Amino acid sequence: MAVYTQVSAEALAALLARYDVGRLDSAKGIAEGVQNSNFLIDTTSDRFILTLYEKATDTDDLPFFLALLDHLADRGLPVPRAIPDRQGMQVQTVAGRPACLIEFLHGVSVSAPTVAQTRATGEALGRMHGALADFPLSRANSLGLAGWHRLAARCGDDLDVIAPGLKARVADELAFLDAHWPAHLPTSVVHADLFPDNVLMVGDSVGGMIDFYFAATDVRALDLAVTHAAWCFSADGATFDADLAAALVSGYATAFGLSPAERDAFATLGRGASLRFLLTRAWDWLNTPADALVTRKDPLAFLRRLDFYAGATNAELLDG
Ligand SMILES: Nc1ncnc2c1ncn2[C@@H]1O[C@H](COP(=O)(O)OP(=O)(O)O)[C@@H](O)[C@H]1O
Numbered sequence: 657m658a659v660y661t662q663v664s665a666e667a668l669a670a671l672l673a674r675y676d677v678g679r680l681d682s683a684k685g686i687a688e689g690v691q692n693s694n695f696l697i698d699t700t701s702d703r704f705i706l707t708l709y710e711k712a713t714d715t716d717d718l719p720f721f722l723a724l725l726d727h728l729a730d731r732g733l734p735v736p737r738a739i740p741d742r743q744g745m746q747v748q749t750v751a752g753r754p755a756c757l758i759e760f761l762h763g764v765s766v767s768a769p770t771v772a773q774t775r776a777t778g779e780a781l782g783r784m785h786g787a788l789a790d791f792p793l794s795r796a797n798s799l800g801l802a803g804w805h806r807l808a809a810r811c812g813d814d815l816d817v818i819a820p821g822l823k824a825r826v827a828d829e830l831a832f833l834d835a836h837w838p839a840h841l842p843t844s845v846v847h848a849d850l851f852p853d854n855v856l857m858v859g860d861s862v863g864g865m866i867d868f869y870f871a872a873t874d875v876r877a878l879d880l881a882v883t884h885a886a887w888c889f890s891a892d893g894a895t896f897d898a899d900l901a902a903a904l905v906s907g908y909a910t911a912f913g914l915s916p917a918e919r920d921a922f923a924t925l926g927r928g929a930s931l932r933f934l935l936t937r938a939w940d941w942l943n944t945p946a947d948a949l950v951t952r953k954d955p956l957a958f959l960r961r962l963d964f965y966a967g968a969t970n971a972e973l974l975d976g
């Protein structure tokens with residue numbers, strides 16, 4: 657459930673009056689998502705998403721995220737812009753929170769992607785990386801390698817509550833990544849969270865890429881590794897699907913390209929991507945109250961992926 661802040665019909669009507677988007681017809685809270693409050697808004701002329709930014713999104717970062725969406729949409733990528741009001745303002749205050757009225761994109765998030773959908777996602781990611789080549793802004797990645805160290809330290813001994821020995825396993829992995837992290841590879845702004853729930857599919861095509869609120873500057877091929885970890889395993893991380901992986905990578909390579917150095921580092925990037933979601937899920941697992949409305953995600957699903965990347969060759973991961 658991701659409606660943390662309730663918004664009255666009067667506040668919504670007052671918000672919409674700032675725009676040329678028709679009058680309020682209906683508004684429904686959207687259950688999906690974890691970070692921000694989202695509403696589906698129908699007006700007399702169109703459909704929109706209203707996002708209220710909650711504490712997990714640093715509002716100082718909003719200009720970066722909104723410029724990123726505008727940049728990608730200008731280049732034909734299927735990403736949702738924040739709509740400017742009549743004064744040109746994209747960020748408003750609604751129920752005391754920063755908020756944006758956002759373009760609604762069609763499509764559905766799939767839970768069991770097909771080969772064709774996974775290839776299309778690889779192509780879309782590649783096109784996104786191409787379009788980002790001239791994006792002038794950057795944002796430090798608080799969830800990069802240094803951030804994983806901080807998060808592991810904050811979880812501390814409690815990691816062993818999730819699974820006996822997890823604290824030592826994470827420490828060993830961080831030591832490996834410190835020694836082998838391919839920081840020499842090209843960097844870019846990356847989406848950093850392109851899971852199936854952040855891609856809206858229309859049949860076999862990508863109708864939308866959403867949820868850019870982890871976007872930051874980091875090793876570019878880490879974005880492909882995150883997408884690989886998210887799309888090419890069963891949800892519990894126990895089974896790797898080589899056909900999905902080959903489709904994802906060939907779609908990406910066709911649209912953008914994957915250098916020999918990026919291929920050589922891929923297993924290490926997959927280990928980093930897995931550790932990132934293992935740690936953020938572990939933190940949430942340990943700190944989400946049992947009666948919270950948000951469903952906690954299983955950290956161990958990414959420990960299984962991590963183990964797989966640690967034992968796989970780059971060719972197995974990339975070529976199927
Ligand atoms: N621009 C959009 N067009 C259509 N649906 C959207 C759009 N943005 C968000 N959604 C819907 O809202 C849900 C939650 O959005 P998301 O950005 O993932 O939230 P959170 O940042 O809280 O994780 C998505 O799963 C999707 O169903």
Ligand SMILES: N[C@@H](CCOP(=O)(O)O)C(=O)O
Nearest residue numbers: 689690691849851933937953
């Ligand atoms: N993709 C992450 C969680 C982030 O949630 P999102 O709804 O903002 O994409 C995970 O699966 O751990």
